[in-house]
Amino acid sequence: MRILITGGAGFIGSHTAELLLAQGLDVTIYDDLSTGKRANVPAGATLVQGDVRDFSALAIAMRGCDAVLHLAAVVSVPMSIQRPHFAHEVNATGTLNALEAARYLGIDRVVxxxxAAVYGASKQLPLAEALPPEPLSPYAAQKWLAEAYAATYAALHGMSPICLRYFNVYGPRQDPASPYSGVLSRFIGAALAREQSTLHGDGRQTRDFIYVGDVARANVRALLAPDPAPGLVFNVGTGRAVSVAEAYALIARLTGAPPAGRAPARAGDVPHSRADVGRARTLLGFAPCTSFEAGLEATLAWAQQRLVPTLPMSA
Ligand SMILES: NC(=O)c1ccc[n+]([C@@H]2O[C@H](COP(=O)([O-])OP(=O)(O)OC[C@H]3O[C@@H](n4cnc5c(N)ncnc54)[C@H](O)[C@@H]3O)[C@@H](O)[C@H]2O)c1
Structure with missing residues (x-):
């Protein structure tokens, strides 16, 4: 069985590729390497360098595949605000391209x-899939549109696409230097660089942090599951809320980092986010298995290893 992963050279994609390969499946990665890295492509996977906006090239790469995991996206919310047309082409038209290429080739399953950005600032916790979307950025609107296309292709063409609403994913290979990386990777980057982190507001904002290894498992489940319900949307989170201050305290304990500085709350920051995980558990049989502490330790170990200076060959 061969799986095509768009965006497979990125953070979530490379972990999923590794898991699929470990299960004996073949993997083709289709990625333009805009934020992804060649070094993330695991041994045994085939890399095709291309853009999801290029329908023909995507369809050619997809030929001979049995299922598609579509991750390629402009993931930066600020960029989606600054360049909404560009983000729309990648995030919305790119998804349409993935669905249409799969339909053309007779591939049923597109994940x-x-x-979770689709929920916007919804206050009805836990966030359940049935809540009405409240997108607050072009990025969120484009993800919502991607879900609508998936439902349309299920109804119109009898395909069985599945949409996964990831919550706050963290883990090895998330770039701490990126201005768009998650709060945890920023805290870890600062702690290891012996720089002070900043907590915005009272630090009591909560997030549903899910370890990337668990997200990879959810992806594999969705790719291989017998049809749970075509076109359906699933939350992929832990169902547990961790405050930003709590997360920082744990990182400080594990690294010896100094107490964080304080800054005013950022405008537009969503105060709380937590997934209702019932649907994924019942219909996909998915439950995360990595505790927050274990996930942070693995992330820290990876980040620390990156800081080890490479010795010159002659030394
Ligand atoms: N990381 C999170 O917390 C999170 C949360 C919710 C949703 N998501 C979604 O998960 C997916 C993967 O995100 P990630 O965190 O691994 O980000 P990432 O930036 O590491 O991965 C995205 C990949 O897509 C590739 N890509 C971007 N534009 C492309 C294009 N036009 N054509 C081909 N490839 C292109 C990039 O090179 C990169 O390898 C994205 O769709 C993102 O919106 C991530």
Whole structure:
């Protein structure tokens, strides 16, 4: 069985590729390497360098595949605000391209990366899939549209796409230097560089942090599951809320980092986010298995290893 992963050279994609390869499946990665890295492509996977906006090239790469995991996206919310047309082409038209190429080639299962951003600032916790979307950025609107295309292709063409709304994913290979990386990777980057982190507001904002290894398992489940319900959307989170201050305290304990500085709350920051994980558990048989502490330790170990200076060959 061969799986095509768009965006497979990125953070979530490379972990999923590794898991699929470990299970004996073949993997083709289709990625333009805009934020992904060649070094993330695991041994045994085939890399095709291309853009999801290029329908023909995507369809050619997809030929001979049995299922598609569509992760390629402009993942930066600020960029989606600054360049909404560009983000729309990649995030919305790119998803349409993935679905249409799959339909053309007779591939039934397309798993599509959506986001908890679709819920916006909804206050009805836990966030359940049935809540009405409240997108607050072009990025969120484009993810919602991607879900709508998936439902349309299920109804119109009898395909069985599945959309996964990831919550706050963290883990090895998330770039701490990126201005768009998650709060945890920023805290870890600062702690290891012996720089002070900043907590915005009272630090009591909560997030549903899920370890990337668990997200990879959810992806594999969705790719291989017998049809749970075509076109359906699933939350991929832990169902547990961790405050930003709590997360920082744990990182400080594990690294010896100094107490964080304080800054005013950021405008537009969503105060709380936590997934209702019932649907994924019942219909996909998915439950995360990595505790927050274990996930942070693995992330720290990876980040620390990156800081080890490479010795010159002659030394
Ligand atoms: N990381 C999170 O917390 C999170 C949360 C919710 C949703 N998501 C979604 O998960 C998916 C993967 O995100 P990630 O965190 O691994 O980000 P990432 O930036 O590491 O991965 C995205 C990959 O897509 C590739 N890509 C971007 N534009 C492309 C294009 N036009 N054509 C081909 N490839 C292209 C990049 O090179 C990169 O390898 C995205 O769809 C993102 O929106 C991530």
């Amino acid at each position: 599509i990366a959506s986001s």
